[in-house]
Amino acid sequence: MATSTGTSKPADSAGLIAVNGPVETFGPIVVAVALLALLPLWFSDSGSMMGVITEGVVFGSYVIAFNIIFGSTGQLFLCIGALAGLGGFGSAILADRVDLPMIVAMVVAAAMAGLVGGVLSWVSVKRGLDTIFIGIVTLAFSLSFENFVLGRRDLTGGETGTFVDAGSDTVLRDRVPSYYVFLALLAVFLVLFRLLQRSRIGWAFRALRDDQLAAELSGVDVAWHRIFAGVVGSTMLGFTGALVAHSGRGFVGPSTFAFGEVDVRVLVMLALGGIGTLLGPVLGSALITMIDELLIDYAQLRLVFYGVILIALFLRFRHGLIPALTGFARRLLRRSD
Amino acid sequence: MISALMDGVVLGLQYGLLGVGLTLIYGLAGVINLAHGQVAVMGAIVVSLAMEADVPAVPAILIGLAAAAVFMLLVDATLMRAVYRQEGESRILLGLLIMLGVGFVIDGVLEWRYPIQQLGLRIGGEPIPILGVPMSTGSLLATAVTVVIGLVLVVFFRSTALGRGVRSVIQDEQGAMLVGIDPARVRTFVFGLSGLLAALVAVTRAMTGPVGVSSTISFTILALIVAVVGGLGSVSGAFAAGVLLGVVDRLSSFYIGTYVTTIILLLCAAITIVARPAGLFGRSH
Numbered sequence: 244m245a246t247s248t249g250t251s252k253p254a255d256s257a258g259l260i261a262v263n264g265p266v267e268t269f270g271p272i273v274v275a276v277a278l279l280a281l282l283p284l285w286f287s288d289s290g291s292m293m294g295v296i297t298e299g300v301v302f303g304s305y306v307i308a309f310n311i312i313f314g315s316t317g318q319l320f321l322c323i324g325a326l327a328g329l330g331g332f333g334s335a336i337l338a339d340r341v342d343l344p345m346i347v348a349m350v351v352a353a354a355m356a357g358l359v360g361g362v363l364s365w366v367s368v369k370r371g372l373d374t375i376f377i378g379i380v381t382l383a384f385s386l387s388f389e390n391f392v393l394g395r396r397d398l399t400g401g402e403t404g405t406f407v408d409a410g411s412d413t414v415l416r417d418r419v420p421s422y423y424v425f426l427a428l429l430a431v432f433l434v435l436f437r438l439l440q441r442s443r444i445g446w447a448f449r450a451l452r453d454d455q456l457a458a459e460l461s462g463v464d465v466a467w468h469r470i471f472a473g474v475v476g477s478t479m480l481g482f483t484g485a486l487v488a489h490s491g492r493g494f495v496g497p498s499t500f501a502f503g504e505v506d507v508r509v510l511v512m513l514a515l516g517g518i519g520t521l522l523g524p525v526l527g528s529a530l531i532t533m534i535d536e537l538l539i540d541y542a543q544l545r546l547v548f549y550g551v552i553l554i555a556l557f558l559r560f561r562h563g564l565i566p567a568l569t570g571f572a573r574r575l576l577r578r579s580d
Numbered sequence: 581m582i583s584a585l586m587d588g589v590v591l592g593l594q595y596g597l598l599g600v601g602l603t604l605i606y607g608l609a610g611v612i613n614l615a616h617g618q619v620a621v622m623g624a625i626v627v628s629l630a631m632e633a634d635v636p637a638v639p640a641i642l643i644g645l646a647a648a649a650v651f652m653l654l655v656d657a658t659l660m661r662a663v664y665r666q667e668g669e670s671r672i673l674l675g676l677l678i679m680l681g682v683g684f685v686i687d688g689v690l691e692w693r694y695p696i697q698q699l700g701l702r703i704g705g706e707p708i709p710i711l712g713v714p715m716s717t718g719s720l721l722a723t724a725v726t727v728v729i730g731l732v733l734v735v736f737f738r739s740t741a742l743g744r745g746v747r748s749v750i751q752d753e754q755g756a757m758l759v760g761i762d763p764a765r766v767r768t769f770v771f772g773l774s775g776l777l778a779a780l781v782a783v784t785r786a787m788t789g790p791v792g793v794s795s796t797i798s799f800t801i802l803a804l805i806v807a808v809v810g811g812l813g814s815v816s817g818a819f820a821a822g823v824l825l826g827v828v829d830r831l832s833s834f835y836i837g838t839y840v841t842t843i844i845l846l847l848c849a850a851i852t853i854v855a856r857p858a859g860l861f862g863r864s865h
Contacts, residue, residue, distance in 0.1 A: 317669070319676060366850045369857075374672045375612060375812070376853050379804045382614070383846040386801045394839020455669070502797070507684060510677075546688030553681035557674060558662050 268441060272433045275525050279426055283419050293418040294491070299532035300425045301487055305505065306512045306524035307432040308479035311439065314519035315448040316472040317374070318364060321502075322381040323480060323509050325388035328500030329356040330481030331488035332392065332399055335495055338409030340398075345409040345489060353482035359384075360477020364470045385502045392497050404496025410489030421490045428486060429525070432479060437521055439475075444468065452519070503546065511549050514556040517563030526564055583713045584834040585827060590719045590788075592826020593726040598781045598799060599806030599818035600733065601774035607750040607813030608763075608770045609656075611663060611675035615683035616778055617799025622686055623648035623779025624791045628699035637701065645779045652775030655682060656768050664764075683800065690793045698792035701783070722784035729780060730819055737815060746770060750813055778803075801842070805849045811859020820861045
């Protein structure tokens with residue numbers, strides 16, 4: 244940011260919690276992560292259930308990353324899966340073909356995703372027509388990436404996918420430990436989101452989301468903040484994707500990061516939980532993962548179901564569950580006074 | 581090389597028509613229709629179902645076009661009402677998200693009920709040489725239909741009262757209201773027209789190769805890229821951009837490989853946005 248007014252403390256005007264102590268700042272994260280950490284107590288016997296909850300936590304991370312991009316700055320990135328896939332396939336190729344150490348490969352691949360996300364954001368933000376162009380450019384990028392994965396058979400295994408060697412001698416291949424690795428990543432992302440929310444950048448995000456013109460007039464560099472959110476969120480998506488590629492069965496295929504698998508669900512999860520909120524992504528991904536599991540016999544209808552939820556949420560329930568729940572809790576508290 | 585060029589023009593005219601439907605809705609309603617390709621393929625599936633029920637080809641095609649048009653009219657009359665109440669950025673975003681949801685629903689229904697249903701219209705006859713390149717009768721007929729419809733659209737927008745009304749609303753909504761044109765009715769008309777044009781493109785594509793569920797998203801994205809390069813809101817721009825991109829498409833898949841084609845088309849769109857956001861053929865403000 245170019246200007247600094249010095250005295251203005253990043254006031255949490257739109258936040259849900261009025262006090263800025265460490266308990267209020269990180270308490271909700273500790274509670275949510277602790278609850279999720281208990282899940283393997285029930286499910287560790289069942290391989291398929293561990294797979295389901297691990298995927299739920301992975302999606303939680305995707306949703307937090309997307310929340311930084313869409314929730315904070317209103318950029319509708321329709322390439323969540325493609326950016327995660329850039330990290331996933333990128334890290335797999337760098338580790339297996341170029342022989343980079345796995346951690347280095349993951350970091351490089353995540354940085355690549357961040358760079359691409361930044362460029363997509365820059366292209367669309369440049370002329371101030373971002374809402375229209377960001378959707379178009381990122382959707383086109385999704386298709387480009389999918390065609391690339393299918394076309395460059397030698398690198399990606401094409402339609403059949405490919406197995407990833409790197410990571411096969413780590414705990415990432417074991418059911419329960421890999422769940423905790425992904426949970427740790429989710430916790431780090433939540434802390435990152437919270438720190439960002441409470442910083443000057445978070446203040447600027449709220450300002451430009453509420454009223455872009457007013458934000459610009461008060462010295463917020465709107466374009467810079469949008470691109471920053473694009474880079475940070477995309478890097479997080481890329482890193483999560485890289486971790487996915489090296490864990491579990493160690494397999495990446497065209498459906499692992501497909502638009503219809505990732506983007507659709509992430510959008511519904513975020514809209515359901517609450518766009519722009521800290522715990523919305525966790526609640527949304529938990530609920531949708533549960534609903535998916537309940538409706539497993541109607542898996543063919545999943546896309547129809549997601550489409551209907553998406554339309555209904557944006558027409559009638561735009562703020563999502565977390566704001567509704569906190570509002571409800573607040574009314575209860577007031578009544579008991 | 582020449583055959584790739586000719587193929588590019590054939591393909592490009594259809595891309596253009598695909599872009600026109602999208603660009604009209606954006607120009608009139610401020611809605612980016614992310615379900616454009618899905619509506620197109622839905623029309624084609626209706627045609628193929630009708631033909632399986634022994635309806636002759638031409639009436640079957642008319643039924644498919646009507647189905648797509650009616651679907652878009654319904655969208656305009658129901659879901660879009662909430663979008664029209666919004667203003668500015670939030671209107672565009674809401675329209676985008678709602679149409680994305682509509683696209684998921686269509687995709688989901690098609691994948692569920694008709695996962696392998698395809699429309700393929702085989703047009704008989706020997707290939708006809710044009711500039712020394714043998715062109716299949718299917719792609720010639722597709723081109724002829726596209727060109728005729730394109731000309732009809734141009735004449736319609738230039739010389740009929742309704743067409744001029746549409747153009748006046750694109751240019752200046754309030755001015756159009758002052759001279760007695762109701763933007764809401766024009767909008768409804770254009771939603772129907774857009775659905776019809778989308779299905780028509782799917783039908784002409786079916787004359788050169790089968791069209792099924794797998795084409796939905798790529799149709800939508802092609803329409804988006806054409807509309808961006810041609811300039812959002814510009815009908816003639818969409819046709820010019822369509823031909824240009826069709827040629828780029830064929831040449832790049834001829835010389836490099838099919839998998840890079842969308843990347844190159846995406847680059848074209850990105851370069852256009854950075855260099856000339858009003859579109860190559862649009863008027864810049």
